[in-house]
Amino acid sequence: MQTKKCRICGGEFETGGNGRYCSSECKKKAYYIRLPIKQKSTGVCVVCGGEFKTHCKERKFCSKQCNGKVGNEQDKARQVRTEYNSWRGMVERCNYPKNKKYHNYGGRGIKVHAPWVASFETFLADMGNKPTPKHELDRIDNDGDYTPENCRWITHLENIRNRSDITLSMPIVREIRRLYAEGGWTQKQLADKFGTWQTTVSSIILGKAWQEVPSTTTM
Numbered sequence: 652m653q654t655k656k657c658r659i660c661g662g663e664f665e666t667g668g669n670g671r672y673c674s675s676e677c678k679k680k681a682y683y684i685r686l687p688i689k690q691k692s693t694g695v696c697v698v699c700g701g702e703f704k705t706h707c708k709e710r711k712f713c714s715k716q717c718n719g720k721v722g723n724e725q726d727k728a729r730q731v732r733t734e735y736n737s738w739r740g741m742v743e744r745c746n747y748p749k750n751k752k753y754h755n756y757g758g759r760g761i762k763v764h765a766p767w768v769a770s771f772e773t774f775l776a777d778m779g780n781k782p783t784p785k786h787e788l789d790r791i792d793n794d795g796d797y798t799p800e801n802c803r804w805i806t807h808l809e810n811i812r813n814r815s816d817i818t819l820s821m822p823i824v825r826e827i828r829r830l831y832a833e834g835g836w837t838q839k840q841l842a843d844k845f846g847t848w849q850t851t852v853s854s855i856i857l858g859k860a861w862q863e864v865p866s867t868t869t870m
Contacts, residue, residue, distance in 0.1 A: 734781060737788040738767070738774045741797055761790075763797040778802060808843060819847060824861040831856050 652665045657673035659680050664673035672678040694705050696713035703713040744756040745763045767774040777799045778788075786804040788797075795801045823845060830836045831852075838856065842849040854860035 733784045734775055734778070735771055737781075738771050741788060742768055745797065759794075761794075761796055764799065767797065778804070808846075819845070819851075819861065821861065824855055827852060827855055 652667050654663055654665055655670065656663055657677050658671045659677035660673065662673050664670070692705060694703050694710055694713075695701070696703060701713045703710075742763055743750045744752045745761050746757060746768065747753060748757065750757075767777070781804050785807060787807055787810045789803055789805045789810050790797060790801050791803060792801055827841050827845060830841060831838070836844075838849050838852045842852045845852075851860065
């Protein structure tokens with residue numbers, strides 16, 4: 652039990668919960684007595700600079716429209732940041748030997764369009780924004796340079812399937828067959844996992860491709 656003051660008469664009373672009134676009579680009076688309303692303070696909108704009245708000192712916007720403008724600007728900044736990361740990764744892969752992926756790009760003679768190296772803004776103007784922040788930069792010709800004609804935005808899965816270092820081998824094929832036989836994996840899920848096509852996985856499972864060669868022993 653705890654002692655509280657009645658909000659209507661000011662008398663003290665004991666309660667074991669969140670009671671606000673000492674009696675049912677005071678509770679009834681509460682419906683007819685208007686309690687003092689907390690005074691509003693004046694705020695200044697951080698977007699348009701207009702003044703507004705509010706009970707909350709933490710409020711920063713005068714309207715939903717101004718709040719939405721900030722959200723849109725943050726989304727745009729976040730979007731540009733993903734394109735910048737793609738641009739920076741491209742330049743470093745091709746121009747900095749210390750980059751861990753240099754041997755697959757600059758080490759193979761892959762170059763970046765000179766105006767792109769000099770300016771991120773030029774790269775963004777030529778390529779445009781990504782369809783989604785998860786899209787990745789891809790070269791249509793895997794042996795060609797990073798140029799406006801040879802580059803595009805594609806999904807991560809499409810990028811995996813286009814990579815030159817993704818190849819099937821008999822151990823991978825056996826793993827595909829094992830996982831499918833155990834259940835819990837669809838052909839599409841296996842194709843996504845190993846970076847290949849669903850039709851290829853289907854052919855492997857049906858034994859139309861990558862057939863096991865019986866071992867021969869010589870006497």
